[in-house]
Amino acid sequence: MSMEIGRDDGRTANQLRPLACSRNILNRAHGSASWSQGDTKVLAAVYGPKAGTKKNENPEKACIEVIWKPKTGQLGKPEKEYEVILKRTLKSICLLNINPNTTTSIIIQVVSDDGALLPCAINAACAALVDAAIPLKHLAVAICCCLTESGYVILDPTKVEEQKMKAFAYLVFPNSAISIIPEGSSHMEGELMEHGIITSVTHGVMSVDDYLHCLERGQAASTKMSAFLRRSLQSQAPNDSSRAG
């Protein structure tokens, strides 16, 4: 086997599928976005902040609620798990002290699933939160890294590739911050903030070194994705006048 591994769609191991993001696509929602990576497409809508929190939630902080709508069929265990992972991931990027005792609902509608669905949904939700002007600490970018049987790491797999893999990891990183605060304050003990993991979900057996390799490759790709996210968020300034109340 040569050093380059062939992928069915002719991509190189590190190459992502074409990304597309558009915001403010739903009229009634306070914020909305669609995000697609190749043939995987997810629609996210944000409603809120609405008054009050649910039971068992801390009323001194803002509460985040995630509702996952699958393309077809009913909500199963995997979807419930996605909801919880999304909720905890989004909670960690939102500034929860700003709107205490409120609930923000994020509705995720799967349009088509061709692999890396959860990372795609996280990216869509993040863009929708920006569109709804929910106060955030920073943005997040999610990526799927796969480990082939022969030990190669490939990024952003299609569904067919995902099924052939030995193991995969969904990783979420903070996007690289552009800050007016002088160098050094965004570093934590010599490490860049965007190298920290917000969320990690893995499936399948791999060696610890393989996981660390996935981390490295994921981090490298996340810089490209955060540049794309920043570009697409800047190009469409939200027009606040036409929002439904």
Next chain:
Amino acid sequence: MKVMHLFRFLKLLLFSSLEVVLGNKTLKKMVSANVSGDLSSEMEVDAFRRLFPLRYHERFLLDSIRPDARPLGRARDTSLALGAVASADGSALAKIGCTTMLAAVKMEVMTPPKESPDEGSIAIEFYMPPICSPLVRPGRPAEEAPVVSKQLSDTILSSGMINLKELSLVSGKAAWMAYLDIYCLDADGSLFDAALLAAVAAFSHLQIPVVSLNEDGRVVVVSEENEEGKSEKEPVNKGKRKLTLSSLPFSLTCILHKNYILADPTAEEESIMETLVTVVLDSSGQLVSLYKPGGPVLAYASAVQDCIALTRQRVKELKSILNEAISDMEVD
């Protein structure tokens, strides 16, 4: 060793209340109360713990110790009892500190699906009844239960612990369906760790029932009493009553808080410091899962490696606890 920890813990309590006084004049009474040592002083420390939970815990962390006298990297006392449910084919009761899990396996014969004619299957379900925690109300299922359930089946099935081919009886006709049910009896943090330990132990305790083919070619369970009498019917699975379990998965949950890593958190610690990392390693040191669902603290590669190192130690402990429980069982 334990006495020393306790002594240190008491001293710490005194110190932490002193600091309260410095920060908070309204609680000035505490020092005198604490020195005299009557019951009211206990109440005041408890009030501080409830009012400023994070500061209370951080005061302990400064001295590399936790309110229950554990060092940061140490898990709570763990015990394991096999065969807790007599009616099940395999069962185990696992306790990590106060967290208690009861796991039981029931075997049923089924027709295997066409795609995999010579494989059995495993169905895993995790339950959190209202008795396990004040946060779970009757009639409203706990939010965590389906998540832990999914994580458990992902971990057990992807770890390759059980060879599904061993669950086959007659290729294409009959195979075992293993129903694994795990009940959380007391939820005091690190639920996944305790549930996985109970599940692995229940499978190690599993005794597959003896079955034979009757005249119609159907699989019937040979009951214990007439096992001797019906010698004309050869059991289908004679000598295959135990599963060969390879590379058992074990896990450890850690809290990341500032630069501290706290192993095996209690429910109180989980609610105060919200960043959890669960690492699952199998007995040969391979990574089965690294699960960090969000949380305010970012995990850098160094922290991830520290969590993995802590899990490596813990896997050794859990392995010996499991082996001890199995050998205890064999003596009985």
